[in-house]
Amino acid sequence: MDSPKITVLCLAYNHASYIKDALEGFVSQETRFPFEVIVHDDASTDGTADIIREYARRYPEIIKPVFQKENQYSRGVAIGPTFCFPLVRGEYVALCEGDDYWTDPLKLQLQADALDAHPEVDLCTHGALVTQNGKFHGYMPSRLWGGILSADKIIRGMRLPTASLLIRREAYLRMTPPREILFNDTALLLQTCMRGGALYLPRCMSVYRYQTPGSWSAVHRGQARMDARKTEQAQLEAFDQWTEGRFHRAVLWRTTRNDTSDLLARRDYAALLKPRHLALLLQRLGKTLHKYFVNLASLYRWKRFL
Numbered sequence: 001m002d003s004p005k006i007t008v009l010c011l012a013y014n015h016a017s018y019i020k021d022a023l024e025g026f027v028s029q030e031t032r033f034p035f036e037v038i039v040h041d042d043a044s045t046d047g048t049a050d051i052i053r054e055y056a057r058r059y060p061e062i063i064k065p066v067f068q069k070e071n072q073y074s075r076g077v078a079i080g081p082t083f084c085f086p087l088v089r090g091e092y093v094a095l096c097e098g099d100d101y102w103t104d105p106l107k108l109q110l111q112a113d114a115l116d117a118h119p120e121v122d123l124c125t126h127g128a129l130v131t132q133n134g135k136f137h138g139y140m141p142s143r144l145w146g147g148i149l150s151a152d153k154i155i156r157g158m159r160l161p162t163a164s165l166l167i168r169r170e171a172y173l174r175m176t177p178p179r180e181i182l183f184n185d186t187a188l189l190l191q192t193c194m195r196g197g198a199l200y201l202p203r204c205m206s207v208y209r210y211q212t213p214g215s216w217s218a219v220h221r222g223q224a225r226m227d228a229r230k231t232e233q234a235q236l237e238a239f240d241q242w243t244e245g246r247f248h249r250a251v252l253w254r255t256t257r258n259d260t261s262d263l264l265a266r267r268d269y270a271a272l273l274k275p276r277h278l279a280l281l282l283q284r285l286g287k288t289l290h291k292y293f294v295n296l297a298s299l300y301r302w303k304r305f306l
Helices: 019-027 048-058 079-087 107-117 151-155 169-173 177-181 185-193 223-242 248-266 275-301
Strands: 006-012 035-041 063-067 092-095 123-132 135-140 147-149 166-168 198-209
Touching (some): 035 048, 063 079, 107 198, 151 185
Parallel strands (some): 006 035
Antiparallel strands (some): 123 135
């Protein structure tokens, strides 16, 4: 196979109930260029590896599996830098966890065309349907129109579905201070939005399964969510220092938002009466209303995905 234009990274662990959807989404892509899919199975115990092997046998030019004999995540190993980074050959990197999937066969081609046309941007995203237990749960991000999402908007915490991301290789592979604290989506979005924000395509092309067993959204609740916000605060501080305060106002807004979320979780209503927290609560109310409006409009616009 010629050198791939895109390398897709898929991390799987005990995703036997979902991985076939992800793999079908990969092999159904219609592109004018070669692409490859690195599927990393972290020693699954439920048959996930067998499904991956079958697709690798049927589509050897596309599916490139990596199988672990011992679970690496439980050992504290950063799977991306350790096992996936050395295998990336594409000009662009696309992501899709094993429990999410793509729904549009033109996804990679459209996103590659978009980044080709915008060399000033490192990151491309699109709309995604959110489901929970197989039922409609909304859309991400809450936006109807295409165009450039500013770096400030993303740093402030705009949620972008992982399976919607296409990133320039150099921006993806870079190890930065936030990533050194924790290798996660927060660090990835911080470092890839810096140069030009993100290019948003107003087309629903993937599905994000919310709170599947063992997923981040299912595991991080209550105290675990508060602990995750502490780590995020450290990442934001490291990002602010690394960028020499270039995005300080956006970082300050997000750290204040995290503080407000912690006060809500602890039911510290007296502290929430402080002006900065009240302002954040009012903004959150406005964003929630906006989200419902966008979801209703998106239901009409993208109803074929339900």
